[in-house]
Each structure stands twice: as structure tokens, then as C-alpha cells.
Amino acid sequence: AVVVQRGDYKVPSYQISEIALxxxxxxxxxxxxxxxxxQCTATAPVTExxxxxxxxxxxxxxxxxxxxxxxEYRLTDAGLVLLNPPESFVLESRVRIHPAANSTLSGLYHAxxxxxxxxxxxxxxxxxxxxxxxxxxxxxxxxxxxxxKNCPVLLANGNCMATGDEEDGWHWARWEDPYPKPAYxxxxxxxxxxxxxxxxxxxSGRDVVLEIYVAERDTGACVQAMDSLKRAMHWxxxxxxxxxxxxxxxxxxxxxxxxxxxxxxxLNIFNAKYVLASPETATDNDYxxxxxxxxxxxxxxxxxxxxxxxxxxxxxxxxxxxxxxxQEFSADQNSRGVQRIDDVRRLRAAQFPxxxxxxxxxxxxxxxxxxxxxxxxxxxxxxxxxxxxxxxLLGKAQFRQGMDLYFQRHDGQAVTIEDFxxxxxxxxxxxxxxxxRWYGQAGTPILRATGSYDPARHSYTLTxxxxxxxxxxxxxxxxxxxxxxxxxxxxxxxxxxxxxxxRESILLLEQTEQSWTFDNLPDPVIPSLLRxxxxxxxxxxxxxxDARSFLAxxxxxxxxxxxxxQDLAVKALLATVADASLASLPSALRHAVxxxxxxxxxxxxxxxELLSLPSEDYIGEQMPVIAVEAVHHARxxxxxxxxxxxxxxxxxxxxxxxxxxxxxxLSIGRRRLRNLALSYLIAGDHEGHEGMALYARQQYAQADNxxxxxxxxxxxxxxxHHDAEDILLDFYRRWHEYPLLIDKWFAIQAAxxxxxxxxxxxxxxVHPAFDWRVPxxxxxxxxxxxxxxxxxxxxxGSGYAFYAEQLRRLDDLNPQTAARxxxxxxxxxRYDAPRQQAMGEALKxxxxxxxxxxxxxxxxxxxxx
Ligand code: HT7
Ligand code: ZN
Numbered sequence: 001a002v003v004v005q006r007g008d009y010k011v012p013s014y015q016i017s018e019i020a021l022x023x024x025x026x027x028x029x030x031x032x033x034x035x036x037x038x039q040c041t042a043t044a045p046v047t048e049x050x051x052x053x054x055x056x057x058x059x060x061x062x063x064x065x066x067x068x069x070x071x072e073y074r075l076t077d078a079g080l081v082l083l084n085p086p087e088s089f090v091l092e093s094r095v096r097i098h099p100a101a102n103s104t105l106s107g108l109y110h111a112x113x114x115x116x117x118x119x120x121x122x123x124x125x126x127x128x129x130x131x132x133x134x135x136x137x138x139x140x141x142x143x144x145x146x147x148x149k150n151c152p153v154l155l156a157n158g159n160c161m162a163t164g165d166e167e168d169g170w171h172w173a174r175w176e177d178p179y180p181k182p183a184y185x186x187x188x189x190x191x192x193x194x195x196x197x198x199x200x201x202x203x204s205g206r207d208v209v210l211e212i213y214v215a216e217r218d219t220g221a222c223v224q225a226m227d228s229l230k231r232a233m234h235w236x237x238x239x240x241x242x243x244x245x246x247x248x249x250x251x252x253x254x255x256x257x258x259x260x261x262x263x264x265x266x267l268n269i270f271n272a273k274y275v276l277a278s279p280e281t282a283t284d285n286d287y288x289x290x291x292x293x294x295x296x297x298x299x300x301x302x303x304x305x306x307x308x309x310x311x312x313x314x315x316x317x318x319x320x321x322x323x324x325x326x327q328e329f330s331a332d333q334n335s336r337g338v339q340r341i342d343d344v345r346r347l348r349a350a351q352f353p354x355x356x357x358x359x360x361x362x363x364x365x366x367x368x369x370x371x372x373x374x375x376x377x378x379x380x381x382x383x384x385x386x387x388x389x390x391x392x393l394l395g396k397a398q399f400r401q402g403m404d405l406y407f408q409r410h411d412g413q414a415v416t417i418e419d420f421x422x423x424x425x426x427x428x429x430x431x432x433x434x435x436x437r438w439y440g441q442a443g444t445p446i447l448r449a450t451g452s453y454d455p456a457r458h459s460y461t462l463t464x465x466x467x468x469x470x471x472x473x474x475x476x477x478x479x480x481x482x483x484x485x486x487x488x489x490x491x492x493x494x495x496x497x498x499x500x501x502x503r504e505s506i507l508l509l510e511q512t513e514q515s516w517t518f519d520n521l522p523d524p525v526i527p528s529l530l531r532x533x534x535x536x537x538x539x540x541x542x543x544x545x546d547a548r549s550f551l552a553x554x555x556x557x558x559x560x561x562x563x564x565x566q567d568l569a570v571k572a573l574l575a576t577v578a579d580a581s582l583a584s585l586p587s588a589l590r591h592a593v594x595x596x597x598x599x600x601x602x603x604x605x606x607x608x609e610l611l612s613l614p615s616e617d618y619i620g621e622q623m624p625v626i627a628v629e630a631v632h633h634a635r636x637x638x639x640x641x642x643x644x645x646x647x648x649x650x651x652x653x654x655x656x657x658x659x660x661x662x663x664x665x666l667s668i669g670r671r672r673l674r675n676l677a678l679s680y681l682i683a684g685d686h687e688g689h690e691g692m693a694l695y696a697r698q699q700y701a702q703a704d705n706x707x708x709x710x711x712x713x714x715x716x717x718x719x720x721h722h723d724a725e726d727i728l729l730d731f732y733r734r735w736h737e738y739p740l741l742i743d744k745w746f747a748i749q750a751a752x753x754x755x756x757x758x759x760x761x762x763x764x765x766v767h768p769a770f771d772w773r774v775p776x777x778x779x780x781x782x783x784x785x786x787x788x789x790x791x792x793x794x795x796x797g798s799g800y801a802f803y804a805e806q807l808r809r810l811d812d813l814n815p816q817t818a819a820r821x822x823x824x825x826x827x828x829x830r831y832d833a834p835r836q837q838a839m840g841e842a843l844k845x846x847x848x849x850x851x852x853x854x855x856x857x858x859x860x861x862x863x864x865x
Pocket of ligand 1: 118120121257258259260261262263296297300319375
């Protein structure tokens with residue numbers, strides 16, 4: 001396969017100033033006429049101009065009004081080559097494409113009765129011949145023609161300039177986007193959609209029309225999306241001084257989408273999952289997801305669209321920065337501490353394992369064969385952490401100055417990560433040269449901290465040491481600058497002054513090892529290190545259990561308070577994994593749990609975080625070889641013990657927190673804590689005894705909202721001794737017309753940790769509601785299955801073999817989704833020898849598949865070179 005190298009970047013030899021598209025939309029055969037104005041930008045003569053094009057049937061080709069002769073162009077697998085093109089010219093092409101047959105959901109496709117596009121990263125070349133690269137910015141005019149009956153709504157980027165009727169019941173609409181943009185931001189939608197309309201007045205007083213397009217019956221479910229959009233628009237004005245720049249902002253929801261959402265200029269296309277919500281059909285987490293994805297796509301209008309990418313290696317320039325912006329938005333809207341815990345949990349669940357395995361790559365990758373494989377946790381989440389560290393190092397006001405300079409310098413341009421870092425430096429006269437290593441170096445640094453109190457000198461000395469393990473292609477690592485936010489706590493839990501008046505400090509570890517001494521400390525202190533998780537590292541802390549237990553109830557940094565209790569839990573769990581007869585609740589952990597359960601002053605959402613045990617995956621990640629079954633049993637057993645030892649407390653919470661549904665932050669936290677209490681009560685039930693399951697049944701039947709109903713549903717379906725057949729049927733019967741809820745119905749079954757799950761998942765795949773062409777459905781079943789440790793990693797390899805068989809099938813329809821779902825198989829080195837072998841065989845079987853896609857081939861090849 002062709003490998004694209006970062007170092008091979010060349011400025012394009014031509015630019016396209018204008019693109020006029022005309023699409024006659026038909027599900028089977030759509031005709032696309034394109035008129036492109038080319039201008040040479042190279043100094044030397046160009047003998048060949050390569051235009052990208054994929055799965056296009058060329059009908060006609062003209063240059064400056066004249067049909068091209070055979071010796072003037074050449075068709076290749078990758079597109080069209082123009083031979084000896086003039087310095088400037090107009091190219092007119094007409095191609096035929098097949099939207100209904102396009103199951104890849106890249107380019108123009110027809111699904112659920114609608115025409116939709118997805119052009120990031122390289123989908124536009126599946127619509128017409130073009131320079132499909134982010135550093136080619138053109139002004140787009142788009143004319144859509146479709147039958148009025150099936151497609152009353154015709155949308156594209158920018159402003160609607162004219163509409164009209166045609167013969168035979170067809171109509172048309174012409175759209176113009178005044179902002180030059182790369183082809184990946186092009187979008188069009190046509191279908192029978194209802195619209196929910198609102199308005200936003202910008203800080204400078206311009207009125208913007210906000211429109212959300214959904215199916216008629218979903219118009220009542222757009223409140224959270226619209227409200228989040230308005231709050232995001234306001235936040236970007238307040239925090240970054242950035243206003244929206246068109247008169248209209250449109251969002252379209254679809255069930256058929258490869259990812260979460262897409263930031264096309266003025267016409268975002270969204271997975272319905274991140275638009276639709278009502279209390280009866282969506283959980284609190286769903287509401288939260290909508291808020292953050294709506295904000296994320298909106299923020300791209302400045303970080304991604306107005307300032308775009310020079311090439312795809314710079315992907316984190318828009319994605320890392322925009323994730324950082326959406327995380328900060330959510331932190332400002334909700335609880336900052338809880339938001340940070342959730343962000344770090346996601347980073348550790350997805351990015352740390354990626355960084356420690358064969359798919360590890362730098363935030364700015366060096367090579368790819370299929371760019372779609374690089375929309376990763378590293379580019380997004382670790383990328384956001386790098387921006388966060390710059391924010392931490394410079395400070396809030398200075399970071400803003402850096403952003404202002406970045407926008408001032410690069411508005412309307414296609415730029416690099418280097419340009420971003422340079423703007424941060426130049427705006428603040430700071431040198432971030434060492435920091436650049438973070439972008440180029442893969443792997444998670446290990447930060448080892450040791451500390452000692454000297455009673456004679458009344459001082460505390462802290463030593464920090466860093467080391468980054470080797471990653472594929474990068475055997476030797478250099479130290480990176482690590483900002484370590486820290487404080488020292490006295491025995492009352494108060495922060496003490498650190499060599500002056502400050503009671504919190506940011507230490508910058510730049511070398512492999514450095515020490516700091518803090519004086520004037522009459523009594524011993526406990527260090528609180530890496531507060532707020534100030535750097536994406538693995539901290540090996542110097543604390544013993546008592547110190548951790550102390551921090552678990554005294555640290556005023558919410559993240560570290562949570563981390564302390566998590567560390568205690570991990571330690572207890574690993575001891576049980578090593579020796580199951582040790583299953584008990586160590587006293588330090590018991591104290592921490594008791595203190596948290598007994599402290600009603602703690603915000604309920606934060607209290608729920610403190611009382612949640614680490615996931616099986618996270619526990620497994622802490623082991624040299626993941627002991628799948630032992631981890632599962634150890635976690636089960638600790639849940640049971642904590643459930644049993646604190647029955648009155650859990651019961652008290654469960655009853656006290658019962659309330660009629662409300663959507664404010666406090667109510668959300670209370671629901672979360674109450675459902676956690678129910679899960680402990682159920683875990684603590686005696687074997688075979690169904691006492692608490694009756695509570696869950698009652699909650700399932702009587703809930704006035706989906707958060708509570710689904711929590712009970714999941715507990716019942718996944719209960720070890722409970723037969724939930726009637727509940728499964730009931731849920732399906734109630735919600736079969738709500739695809740997003742049926743996705744949950746599928747996912748929860750696929751994630752049930754029981755030996756018979758594999759058979760059940762086989763049945764789910766032939767269920768009438770299962771559809772291989774709908775990624776949400778496929779992800780529900782296959783993603784749910786891969787996230788089911790004991791079943792996916794069954795010792796006999798049956799889970800892997802089954803899974804690979806399904807990916808094989810999916811690859812023929814949707815390579816992007818197949819490649820993404822294949823990544824769990826890349827973790828084979830983390831398991832015992834029989835599992836390694838079985839995963840290796842699964843990968844080998846896939847590698848031998850006829851017509852293997854470039855997407856899946858790359859993941860397999862990098863997973864098992
Ligand atoms: N920029 C988008 C990333 C994306 C995507 C979205 C939907 C389907 C296919 C896609 N390929 C790449 C989404 C975002 O990060 O905002
Ligand atoms: Zn994004």
C-alpha cells in the first residue's frame with residue numbers, strides 16, 4: 001500500500017479558486033457536474049496535474065469549453081491526470097455516482113431516504129475529480145436538483161441564493177459559501193426533514209438563524225441540542241472573543257453516520273445520538289454527550305474551518321485544540337472537578353493503551369497509509385492534553401493572547417501545529433522549543449516521584465524522574481517538559497506555603513531527573529502531586545496507604561482526591577487478582593469509602609465518582625499480563641464486599657435520593673449516586689437471592705426517565721442469577737421505534753459477562769432489527785462485545801474467532817468502521833500465550849481476506865507486523 005510520509009509534503013502546484021457543483025440527485029445514479037477554476041502557483045512548468053477521484057464514472061471532460069482529447073489526460077486508480085495543463089484554466093467534468101450502493105458512508109450516500117455527504121478526510125474525491133487536500137481552499141457554489149416529493153429539503157454550505165421548480169416534480173436550490181474552504185468541509189443534504197428553528201444574536205448584534213433538521217417525529221427532542229448550541233456560541237464569544245460568521249447555522253441528524261458528527265461549514269451533519277434527547281428516551285450521559293459534541297463541532301468553526309490544516313499530519317491542530325475547548329466549555333457549564341475526572345478516565349481507557357501498544361503513534365504522526373485510521377485517542381485526547389499543558393505553562397490570559405495571535409496570523413490559511421506553537425511563543429515571548437517534543441514522540445512518560453521530610457532541617461525534598469518506554473519505530477526517547485502541579489498538605493489537610501506565600505506550585509520537570517526542596521516546614525507533610533492531572537503521564541507516587549486514605553478525604557484537589565481512592569482500590573484489587581483468598585476490604589480503602597459515604601456535604605456527582613470502582617480494563621492495564629478472569633472476579637468480589645459492608649448506607653442513599661425527574665446538575669448527580677447505590681445493593685445481595693433485584697424491577701417499571709430505567713435494565717440483564725427475559729422483551733416492545741434505544745438494548749446484551757453471551761450475540765446479528773449498514777447498530781453489538789472482557793477474551797479463543805469473522809463481513813461494506821472496530825485485536829501482547837496465539841490467528845485470518853480494504857489492512861499490519 002502507498003504510505004504517505006509527513007516529510008514529503010509539497011506545496012500544491014495549482015490552486016482552485018472556485019468550484020461550482022451541480023448535482024442531479026438520484027439514489028441509484030446521481031450525475032455530478034463540476035466546474036473548477038485552476039490557477040498555477042508553481043514557478044517551474046507542470047507537466048502532470050494529478051486530480052483525486054475514486055469510484056467515479058467519467059461521462060465528459062472539457063477544458064476551457066473544449067472536450068479534452070485522449071492525449072491530454074489519463075485516468076488512473078487514484079483519479080485523473082491532466083497532461084501539460086495551461087497556467088490557468090476552467091475544467092468541466094461530468095461524472096456518475098451511486099449513492100444508494102455507497103455503504104462506506106464516505107462521499108455522497110443515500111441512507112434512510114436521505115442524501116448525505118461525509119467528506120472528511122478524503123470523501124470529496126468520491127463526488128468529483130478535484131485536488132482533495134486541505135491546503136486547497138476554494139469558494140463553493142452548489143446547485144442541487146431532486147424530486148420535490150422525496151426531497152423537499154435541499155441544503156448545502158453557506159447561504160441559499162435561489163430556488164425553483166422543474167419539470168416532472170423536481171425542484172432545485174442554489175447555495176453559495178462566501179468562505180473559501182478545503183473540500184473536506186463541503187456538505188450537502190437532501191431529504192424529507194422537519195426543522196426546528198431558533199435565533200442567536202451575536203456579541204456584535206448580528207442575528208443568526210439556528211436550524212436543526214430531524215425527522216418530523218423528533219422535533220420535540222432537539223431542546224438540549226439547540227440550548228447547547230446557543231451556550232457554546234456565547235462561550236466562544238466570552239472566552240475566545242470568537243463570533244459566528246454566517247447568517248445561518250444548520251445541523252442535520254442522521255442514523256447513518258460513521259462517527260459522532262462533522263463540522264462542515266455552516267452545515268454540520270450529526271449522528272442522531274448527539275442531537276436527539278428527551279427525558280423518556282435519553283440518559284443523563286446522553287444529554288452530556290450532546291452538549292459536548294454540539295459544542296465541539298461549533299468550536300471547529302474557528303479551530304479547523306477559519307484556520308484549517310496544511311496536511312492531515314496536522315490533524316491534532318484542529319482536533320486536539322477543539323477537544324481542549326469543548327472540555328473547558330463542559331467544565332464551565334458543569335462541575336469542573338467531575339469533568340476533569342471523566343476526561344482523564346477517557347484518556348486512560350483509550351489513549352494510554354493505544355500509546356503502549358503496536359498502534360502507538362505521535363500526536364503528529366509521521367506516516368499513514370489510510371488517514372481515517374488516525375482519528376485516534378492520541379490525536380484527539382492526548383492532543384487536547386498537550387494544549388492543556390501549554391495553557392498550564394503560560395497561564396489563562398497568556399494562552400488567550402496566544403490564541404488571538406494565532407487567529408490574527410492565520411485566519412483563512414491552512415497551517416501546521418508548528419504555527420500554533422509559534423503563535424503561543426511569540427505572543428508571550430516564551431520558548432516552547434522543548435515542548436515540541438511532545439508532538440513528535442509517542443508513548444506515555446512514567447513519572448516517578450520520591451520524597452522525604454527532614455525533621456532536622458524542617459524541609460521536604462521531592463525528586464521527580466521521567467522515563468518514556470520505547471514505542472514502534474522510536475526505540476530511544478528524550479525527556480519532555482512535564483508540568484507538575486503540586487501542593488504539600490499538613491496533618492490537618494491544609495496546604496502549606498511553598499518557599500514563599502504560594503500554597504500551590506507548578507514544577508517543570510525538563511530533565512530526566514530533578515529535585516526540589518521546600519523549607520520552613522515545622523511538621524511532616526503529605527505531597528499532593530500532579531493535581532488536576534497536569535500532564536498525561538503515569539505517576540508512580542511515593543504515598544503509602546495511610547497517606548492515600550488521608551488524601552482521599554482531605555485533598556482539596558478533586559482529581560487527586562478521586563485518584564487516591566482509585567489507587568487504594570486498584571491496589572486491593574491487584575492483591576485479590578494475585579491471590580483470590582485475599583478478597584477483602586483493606587482498612588485504608590474501607591476508611592476512605594466509609595468517610596465518603598458518611599459525608600453528605602460532598603456534591604453527589606463527585607461523591608458518585610469517588611465511590612465508583614475502576615473498570616476491569618483499567619485494572620488489567622496495571623498488570624504485566626492481563627488476567628482476564630481473575631480481574632473480573634476480583635472486581636465483582638470487591639463490589640460485593642463494599643455492597644454488603646455498607647448496606648444501611650447504600651439503602652439510605654437509595655431511599656433519600658429518590659426524586660421526581662429534573663434536569664439540573666444537582667438532580668443529575670443525585671440520580672447518578674442513587675443508581676450507584678442500587679448497583680452496590682445488588683452486588684451485595686446473597687448468591688441466588690433476588691431481594692434487591694426486586695428494587696431494580698420496580699425502578700425499571702416505575703421510572704419517570706430513561707437514566708433510571710436504563711440503569712435498572714442494565715443491572716437486571718447483567719445480574720448473575722436473574723432471569724431478565726421478560727424485561728428484555730418489555731424494553732424492546734416499548735422502544736422498538738427508537739433506534740438509539742434499540743442500540744442500547746443490543747449493546748447491553750452484548751456486554752453481559754456470561755458464558756452464553758457469545759451464542760446470544762450470534763442471535764442478535766440475525767435479529768430483524770440488526771442492520772450491517774448502520775454503524776450505530778454494528779458498533780452496539782460488536783463494540784459491546786469487544787468491551788466484554790470475559791467473553792471477548794474467552795480462554796478458548798472463541799470470542800476472537802467470532803469477532804474476526806464479523807469484521808471480515810463488515811469490511812466489504814464499511815471499511816472505516818471495520819478498521820476502527822479491529823483495534824482491540826491489536827492488544828494481543830497484553831495477554832497470556834494461548835490468547836496471544838488465538839488473537840494472532842484472528843488477525844492472520846483477516847489479513848488473508850480477499851479484497852481487504854486499505855483501512856483494515858493497515859490496522860492489521862501495524863498490529864501484527
Ligand atoms: N472532524 C470530524 C472527524 C471525522 C469524521 C466525522 C464523521 C464521519 C467521518 C469522519 N472522519 C473524520 C469530527 C470531529 O472530530 O469533529
Ligand atoms: Zn473534531
